[in-house]
Amino acid sequence: xxxxxxxxxxxxxxxxxxxxxxxxxxxxxxxxxxxxxxxxxxxxxxxxxxxxxxxxxxxxxxxxxxxxxxxxxxxxxxxxxxxxxxxxxxxxxxxxxxxxxxxxxxxxxxxxxxxxxxxxxxxxxxxxxxxxxxxxxxxxxxxxxxxxxxxxxxxxxxxxxxxxxxxxxxxxxxxxxxxxxxxxxxxxxxxxxxxxxxxxxxxxxxxxxxxxxxxxxxxxxxxxxxxxxxxxxxxxxxxxxxxxxxxxxxxxxxxxxxxxxxxxxxxxxxxxxxxxxxxxxxxxxxxxxxxxxxxxxxxxxxxxxxxxxxxxxxxxxxxxxxxxxxxxxxxxxxxxxxxxxxxxxxxxxxxxxxxxxxxxxxxxxxxxxxxxxxxxxxxxxxxxxxxxxxxxxxxxxxxxxxxxxxxxxxxxxxxxxxxxxxxxxxxxxxxxxxxxxxxxxxxxxxxxxxxxxxxxxxxxxxxxxxxxxxxxxxxxxxxxxxxxxxxxxxxxxxxxxxxxxxxxxxxxxxxxxxxxxxxxxxxxxxxxxxxxxxxxxxxxxxxxxxxxxxxxxxxxxxxxxxxxxxxxxxxxxxxxxxxxxxxxxxxxxxxxxxxxxxxxxxxxxxxxxxxxxxxxxxxxxxxxxxxxxxxxxxxxxxxxxxxxxxxxxxxxxxxxxxxxxxxxxxxxxxxxxxx
RNA sequence: GGCACUGUAGCUCAGCGGUUAGAGCGGAGGCUUCAUAAGCCUUAGGUCGGCGGUUCGAUUCCACCCAGUGCUACCA
Numbered sequence: 001x002x003x004x005x006x007x008x009x010x011x012x013x014x015x016x017x018x019x020x021x022x023x024x025x026x027x028x029x030x031x032x033x034x035x036x037x038x039x040x041x042x043x044x045x046x047x048x049x050x051x052x053x054x055x056x057x058x059x060x061x062x063x064x065x066x067x068x069x070x071x072x073x074x075x076x077x078x079x080x081x082x083x084x085x086x087x088x089x090x091x092x093x094x095x096x097x098x099x100x101x102x103x104x105x106x107x108x109x110x111x112x113x114x115x116x117x118x119x120x121x122x123x124x125x126x127x128x129x130x131x132x133x134x135x136x137x138x139x140x141x142x143x144x145x146x147x148x149x150x151x152x153x154x155x156x157x158x159x160x161x162x163x164x165x166x167x168x169x170x171x172x173x174x175x176x177x178x179x180x181x182x183x184x185x186x187x188x189x190x191x192x193x194x195x196x197x198x199x200x201x202x203x204x205x206x207x208x209x210x211x212x213x214x215x216x217x218x219x220x221x222x223x224x225x226x227x228x229x230x231x232x233x234x235x236x237x238x239x240x241x242x243x244x245x246x247x248x249x250x251x252x253x254x255x256x257x258x259x260x261x262x263x264x265x266x267x268x269x270x271x272x273x274x275x276x277x278x279x280x281x282x283x284x285x286x287x288x289x290x291x292x293x294x295x296x297x298x299x300x301x302x303x304x305x306x307x308x309x310x311x312x313x314x315x316x317x318x319x320x321x322x323x324x325x326x327x328x329x330x331x332x333x334x335x336x337x338x339x340x341x342x343x344x345x346x347x348x349x350x351x352x353x354x355x356x357x358x359x360x361x362x363x364x365x366x367x368x369x370x371x372x373x374x375x376x377x378x379x380x381x382x383x384x385x386x387x388x389x390x391x392x393x394x395x396x397x398x399x400x401x402x403x404x405x406x407x408x409x410x411x412x413x414x415x416x417x418x419x420x421x422x423x424x425x426x427x428x429x430x431x432x433x434x435x436x437x438x439x440x441x442x443x444x445x446x447x448x449x450x451x452x453x454x455x456x457x458x459x460x461x462x463x464x465x466x467x468x469x470x471x472x473x474x475x476x477x478x479x480x481x482x483x484x485x486x487x488x489x490x491x492x493x494x495x496x497x498x499x500x501x502x503x504x505x506x507x508x509x510x511x512x513x514x515x516x517x518x519x520x521x522x523x524x525x526x527x528x529x530x531x532x533x534x535x536x537x538x539x540x541x542x543x544x545x546x547x548x549x550x551x552x553x554x555x556x557x558x559x560x561x562x563x564x565x566x567x568x569x570x571x572x573x574x575x576x577x578x579x580x581x582x583x584x585x586x587x588x589x590x591x592x593x594x595x596x597x598x599x600x601x602x603x604x605x606x607x608x609x610x611x612x613x614x615x616x617x618x619x620x621x622x623x624x625x626x627x628x629x630x631x632x633x634x635x636x637x638x639x640x641x642x643x644x645x646x647x648x649x650x651x652x653x654x655x656x657x658x659x660x661x662x663x664x665x666x667x668x669x670x671x672x673x674x675x
Numbered sequence: 676g677g678c679a680c681u682g683u684a685g686c687u688c689a690g691c692g693g694u695u696a697g698a699g700c701g702g703a704g705g706c707u708u709c710a711u712a713a714g715c716c717u718u719a720g721g722u723c724g725g726c727g728g729u730u731c732g733a734u735u736c737c738a739c740c741c742a743g744u745g746c747u748a749c750c751a
Binding site: 451453590597647 | 747
């Protein structure tokens, strides 16, 4: 009984081009889908462009055209890029569709009816220049959790923390460069806390890799789940909320619903009923996503589906990020490589194979080391697999009329089918590749021993030659069947070479006999290092001209916006705080603390105080000893796990590397009060 | 500090309660010349992070420790 699989990859955002990082996911998913189709399951690969949000609206405004024009242009670009890599969606839709609007309405009505929607005022960042509230992705600043700079307003790609844009430090509008200000507006929220028990069970029920299930259980699900802000006030490009006019659904509401809407559109084209896939039809729903959007797919999304009576995903497959040469992709180093740029220089099969050889079921980051990439592709694809055909296909015009005795080689390869299939099924493509390459090694050993080139010289051994070639070409074909999910192009060429289509996983079980052999053509070229270099060069963006030296300082309002002024206090209030000049007489690291330094401060004479200060991320102890600082002398002592802290040292900055300890001008003496 | 994951040959990684721990790549030596300078053979003497425990027997299970990574805590 074939399984019915509804498979999705995350919807790429309409505003950007596809790059090699995206492709990890689309290739991974494509391989998984192709595998299932090959084994005879009914698999549907659904994707779409994620179109809504402020970003699209602003871009349309800037370029003086409609959102729809942008969507059409980018949809074409995305699909061309995907097609270039052999990624074969069954349907590629758009979240800006009527089917999506209707479905969002339906799910919203269900959330309302279930009493999960609450409304309250939200203070949000507002761009006074652009005249609109700022979407998460349109605010950049410093991550409040880890201090990484240049992060978007919804999550940190450094530490994967999620937060709200108002939590961002040093926020700046990427639209206008203006410092955002705070404004209030009414928002709709979906309550998630009622789902916690359900989510706890669901995420632990095999829908996620155990590592990820644990991670979610230990992070998000330990505390009360915060209400989810699902609306944005106009102007906003998206679907208006039917019962809250002037408000629009936040893009993360309608984006995942787009999985279903895109299925609906596919069904409409094919005379199918979408409910067979999403509502009690017995289909398995599989989502492939990156670990950065785990939150949305394993908490919000199941809650929405459950409320609306739609099937829950059978499995959420989560992968890690792509690094290139061991580092985050970098525009200046030329490792931020667009799909199109890659296609301009290199064969997409290389990348499909390399990713496959590295992907496992775990959400580990995948490193594209370019030297390893070239070595692996050349060794495996060219040296082992393609070479097998290349070295035997030219000797004989056709395969032997019956498959000869090969000492059990083909049978041993056929017996690997289940193990390789299990590896594909589990998402452990690395293991599948290893097993396949092991078979390729055995096949090459066979050729070596049979030495068809020697047999060719002796006309009396023509039959033996034919047998040797029949075996090696069948072994080659067997490999191509196993590799077909990864390398559909190679499988097609192998089909052509031997005049027999590779159409099913079972084709690896039956050797061919008697087939005519087509004239041999090169199957896979070696990786040309010059082209690799050219690709890097084409991707490298010269780093922006070094900022004009010693330019006048620009005091933007980011810091103030990130932390608005406190309410007025009286002079008497201020006087309560006794600030003193102090000298750091000793600074030392505290065992087991990542952020804390232990400071011994002198107030003059024999007066000393011990302070534990959270400045270790920005200062080394030796930088501090001897210098003067400003010290809150009358702060109530605080017992910390490291010891008693008798006050605090005054500092500014958002944290992490950006901490600036205050010091008085020269001449001040320890013990003097700051007035 | 807590939670999780990882720690196996120069590199990338398999493996796993049981004979002398494996593969690929790289390196070294040899063979071959059919093939896209591909292939085959030999070789790497690695405390399987450390220390204990369970066991007839552990790289494989358990405890603890160390290191790396991620999240999290300490910032009065």
